[in-house]
Amino acid sequence: MAAARVHPGADVDPSATLGEDTVVWHLAQVREGAVLGGECIVGRGAYVGPGVRIGDRVKLQNHALVYEPAVLEDGVFIGPAVVLTNDLYPRSTGVDGALKRPDDWDALGVTVREGASVGARAVVVAGRTIGRWALVGAGATVTADVPDHALVVGTPARRIGWVGRAGEPLERAGDGKWRCPRTGEIYVEGEGRLERVSG
Numbered sequence: 628m629a630a631a632r633v634h635p636g637a638d639v640d641p642s643a644t645l646g647e648d649t650v651v652w653h654l655a656q657v658r659e660g661a662v663l664g665g666e667c668i669v670g671r672g673a674y675v676g677p678g679v680r681i682g683d684r685v686k687l688q689n690h691a692l693v694y695e696p697a698v699l700e701d702g703v704f705i706g707p708a709v710v711l712t713n714d715l716y717p718r719s720t721g722v723d724g725a726l727k728r729p730d731d732w733d734a735l736g737v738t739v740r741e742g743a744s745v746g747a748r749a750v751v752v753a754g755r756t757i758g759r760w761a762l763v764g765a766g767a768t769v770t771a772d773v774p775d776h777a778l779v780v781g782t783p784a785r786r787i788g789w790v791g792r793a794g795e796p797l798e799r800a801g802d803g804k805w806r807c808p809r810t811g812e813i814y815v816e817g818e819g820r821l822e823r824v825s826g
């Protein structure tokens with residue numbers, strides 16, 4: 628393991644923490660107090676807001692925007708130009724016309740749980756949670772929490788299937804069960820949820 632590598636031209640605040648083997652590419656910005664684990668990749672032009680917490684082996688693709696106080700667990704994939712928003716009813720000013728400062732509003736972060744992926748140019752509305760190993764299709768607008776292993780697409784995002792830990796859509800295996808074509812793992816569906824039972 629080696630110390631984190633920050634390319635010249637990246638802007639990483641001195642108070643941010645980067646784990647071993649994490650790489651930050653040029654034109655990326657990591658704000659004050661952000662914490663990134665080990666073996667992360669922060670792509671060109673990506674933005675990590677103040678105090679954002681990111682686990683190990685997380686990929687932020689080019690121009691992904693991760694607004695505070697988002698939490699990204701281990702193994703999360705954030706595609707190019709994704710926006711994880713933090714304000715449901717945004718305004719630049721209060722009704723008095725004065726500029727709103729950080730203390731004048733409560734930021735509401737997005738949570739992306741272990742192993743989940745968010746496809747290119749998707750937008751996740753403030754405060755929503757993307758469940759473990761879920762997959763959000765390219766261009767989706769996520770307006771509600773996404774269950775573990777759900778495959779969601781569209782605006783607003785709707786579930787069109789299930790994905791396993793390998794990321795590929797699962798195939799029906801009868802009797803409420805689903806099989807991963809890549810790994811053979813078996814999952815069981817019940818009450819709108821999916822759980823891995825073998826593999």
Ligand SMILES: CC(C)(COP(=O)(O)OP(=O)(O)OC[C@H]1O[C@@H](n2cnc3c(N)ncnc32)[C@H](O)[C@@H]1OP(=O)(O)O)[C@@H](O)C(=O)NCCC(=O)NCCS
Binds near residue numbers: 706748762781
């Ligand atoms: C969502 C996704 C995983 C589906 O892939 P798939 O299982 O091969 O699905 P299919 O292409 O067979 O499409 C299934 C249906 O969903 C629709 N669909 C697929 N992707 C969609 C998307 N991103 N948004 C809206 N609808 C989508 C298809 O039109 C099709 O609809 P139909 O049944 O009415 O014809 C894939 O399209 C996707 O968006 N992957 C993310 C890619 C990405 O952003 N990668 C980031 C790294 S660059």
